[in-house]
Structures are given as C-alpha cells and as structure tokens.
Amino acid sequence: MRILFDARVLDSTARHGIARHAAGLLRELGRRPGGHQYLVLARDQQMVSRLIGGRPDFEVVASGLKPYSPAELLGLPLVLFRLRPELYYSPTFMPPLLSPCPLALTIHDLIHLDFRADYPLSRRLAWQGLIGPRARRAAAVLTGSRTAADQISRRLGVAQERIEVVGHGLEAAFRVRSEGEVESVRAALGLAGPYFVALGNPRRHKNLAGAVRAFQILAGRGFSGALVLVGAGGLELPDGPGRIVRAAGLSDDELAALLSGALAAVFPSLAEGFGLPPLEALACGCPVIAFDLPVLREVLGQAAFLTPLGRTEALAELMGRLAADPGLGRARAEAGRLAAAEHTWDRAAGRLRRVFDRLEAGGGRLAP
Numbered sequence: 001m002r003i004l005f006d007a008r009v010l011d012s013t014a015r016h017g018i019a020r021h022a023a024g025l026l027r028e029l030g031r032r033p034g035g036h037q038y039l040v041l042a043r044d045q046q047m048v049s050r051l052i053g054g055r056p057d058f059e060v061v062a063s064g065l066k067p068y069s070p071a072e073l074l075g076l077p078l079v080l081f082r083l084r085p086e087l088y089y090s091p092t093f094m095p096p097l098l099s100p101c102p103l104a105l106t107i108h109d110l111i112h113l114d115f116r117a118d119y120p121l122s123r124r125l126a127w128q129g130l131i132g133p134r135a136r137r138a139a140a141v142l143t144g145s146r147t148a149a150d151q152i153s154r155r156l157g158v159a160q161e162r163i164e165v166v167g168h169g170l171e172a173a174f175r176v177r178s179e180g181e182v183e184s185v186r187a188a189l190g191l192a193g194p195y196f197v198a199l200g201n202p203r204r205h206k207n208l209a210g211a212v213r214a215f216q217i218l219a220g221r222g223f224s225g226a227l228v229l230v231g232a233g234g235l236e237l238p239d240g241p242g243r244i245v246r247a248a249g250l251s252d253d254e255l256a257a258l259l260s261g262a263l264a265a266v267f268p269s270l271a272e273g274f275g276l277p278p279l280e281a282l283a284c285g286c287p288v289i290a291f292d293l294p295v296l297r298e299v300l301g302q303a304a305f306l307t308p309l310g311r312t313e314a315l316a317e318l319m320g321r322l323a324a325d326p327g328l329g330r331a332r333a334e335a336g337r338l339a340a341a342e343h344t345w346d347r348a349a350g351r352l353r354r355v356f357d358r359l360e361a362g363g364g365r366l367a368p
Contacts, residue, residue: 001360004039004085008067011044022091024169026051028349033057073097095134102139102364109273110151115205132156139364142166144274147295164355168276169345173252174283182261185254189245194225197262199277202235210268214315216240259284264322264329275299282336287329289318303336
C-alpha cells in the first residue's frame with residue numbers, strides 16, 4: 001500500500017510529545033517498512049532523511065505547510081490530490097479538510113476540550129467543526145492508551161472498532177546514568193544537596209504550580225534541598241520558601257542524568273493521554289510521584305506513588321516520605337524501570353504496521 005506519512009510536525013527544535021511520537025514511529029518504520037511504500041511529507045527534509053536512513057521504500061516530499069495552521073486546511077488537500085496515496089496517516093490530531101483517500105489520524109488526548117482556555121480560538125473551532133467530525137469518518141483513529149481510546153469513543157462518538165491503541169516508546173537516552181554523569185549535571189545546575197524534579201510545561205493542565213506549592217510546603221517543614229523545574233519557561237511561580245532551579249534547554253542525556261540523581265520526579269498533571277515523562281523518569285531509575293489519573297495507573301501500574309487528584313498537601317507528604325527514606329523510592333523505581341523497558345518504539349511501530357496491513361486488506365476499512 002502507498003502511504004503518505006505526514007511528518008511536518010518534525011523539525012530540529014521540536015521536542016514535545018507528538019514530535020517524539022512521530023520521530024520514533026518513522027525511525028522504526030524505516031527499519032522495517034512491512035512491505036508498504038511511504039511518501040513522507042516533511043518540512044525538515046534532512047531530519048526525516050536521517051530517520052529513515054535512505055531506504056528505497058521511502059520518498060521524502062518537501063512541504064512548506066506549517067502544522068496546525070489555517071494554510072494547511074486548503075494546502076494539504078491539494079497535496080493529497082496531487083500525490084494520490086492509498087492512505088493518509090498523520091501522527092497528529094489535525095486531519096485534512098478534504099481527502100481522495102482513507103484517513104488514519106492520531107488523537108493523543110482530549111485536553112483541548114477540557115482546558116479550552118489554554119488554546120487559541122482557531123484550535124477550539126477546529127475541534128468542534130473539523131477534528132471530531134473527521135475522526136468519526138476516519139478509517140482508523142490511533143491513540144496511545146486504552147484510557148484515551150475509551151474517552152475518544154465516548155466523547156467524540158468514534159466507534160470502538162475503529163480505534164487502535166498504538167502506544168509510545170522510550171528513547172535510548174532514558175536509562176540509569178553513571179555517578180559521573182549525574183555529578184556533571186548537578187554541577188551545571190548548582191545542585192549541592194538532594195533535589196526533586198518537576199516535569200511538564202506551563203499549560204494549566206500540567207499544573208507545575210501545584211508541584212511548586214507542594215515543594216514549598218515541604219521546604220516550610222525543614223527540607224533544605226531544591227526543586228528543579230523542567231519545561232516551565234514563562235511560568236510565574238507562587239511565593240514561598242525553598243530553592244527552585246529552572247532547567248532549560250537540557251538534552252535527553254542531560255535530562256536522564258538529572259532524573260537518575262533525583263529523589264523523585266513530581267508529575268502533578270491534571271489530565272494526560274499517556275504520560276511519557278513519568279515513564280522516562282522510571283526508565284532512569286527515578287521514583288515518580290503523581291496524581292492518580294486512570295491513564296497513569298494503566299501505563300505506570302504499581303511503579304509510581306499516586307495520590308488523589310488535586311491534593312497538593314498529599315504530594316508534599318509523599319515528597320517528605322521519600323526525602324526521609326530515599327531507599328523507599330528506589331525500591332519502587334527499580335520495578336518501574338523494568339516495566340518501562342516494555343515500552344519501545346519497535347513495538348509501537350509494529351502495532352502501526354498491523355493497522356496499515358488491516359486497512360490494506362479491508363480496502364480502506366479495518367479488516368478483522
């Protein structure tokens with residue numbers, strides 16, 4: 001089958017979850033195409049070419065269309081009508097307005113619907129008028145977890161039999177790092193004593209301010225270490241006690257070393273479709289403290305320390321327990337590290353290839 005893989009979300013600066021998802025799948029498809037032919041729509045042709053490794057089954061098609069832009073609403077259908085693939089696949093939730101072929105798109109979560117104020121009006125209108133209706137008519141809707149699949153079916157009205165859980169994988173960088181690597185990143189950030197790491201971004205659902213408030217409760221009780229905020233650029237911090245360090249521009253290797261030396265990673269998110277950052281932390285042997293979201297129970301299992309949603313005081317209590325007894329967290333994290341190893345891009349790409357095989361066998365519909 002001739003498949004158009006829309007890789008426009010990839011560029012050298014994109015490190016968010018959707019870009020990681022697209023890169024991981026494309027790299028593994030490049031290793032094992034599964035008998036399909038791929039057209040890869042790319043803004044960063046060099047990056048895409050490195051991922052697929054010059055395979056003859058792949059052809060890179062240059063595109064200046066920016067993802068999530070109004071221009072793609074008309075520009076992408078023109079590309080599809082020109083190239084005439086047998087299937088259009090997107091690792092993002094934004095489908096083309098019109099298409100001459102069946103569509104398979106990925107909806108990672110429904111956070112756009114739950115936290116509307118965090119997104120521009122154009123994005124909210126797209127969900128109401130384009131994404132939901134197109135998802136209901138798509139040949140297949142892919143997602144990362146069973147929890148997300150159930151939400152997509154219930155809230156968008158997509159039939160369960162057309163939703164496939166592909167999952168995510170971990171990059172090779174996320175592993176337990178040596179003492180030398182940990183000390184190097186500690187020195188670079190001025191971390192002399194024990195520390196926690198908070199993972200997220202400034203959007204409201206990531207709730208990094210909640211991690212800060214929990215840390216300030218802990219610091220008010222005498223904890224003398226630090227909280228390192230990763231991904232909090234532009235976030236205004238609430239006033240309170242304790243040393244907070246902002247870490248910006250870390251490479252995956254540096255982040256893995258930072259996590260390897262932390263007392264725990266605090267992940268106070270209020271909504272997730274999968275939860276890749278806490279899984280990355282577990283892969284580095286770092287204990288995870290998070291709110292008890294159904295998807296985190298699904299993905300992390302018993303490896304994380306989970307507390308009822310929204311209870312900042314309970315986060316502080318867990319942080320205090322692990323600060324007083326680091327061995328408690330490390331024992332749990334070791335089990336988590338083994339569980340995290342089950343999530344690979346090779347397995348995720350294998351599930352995606354099976355979706356492509358079923359669509360080919362069904363002539364654009366998911367064959368049993």
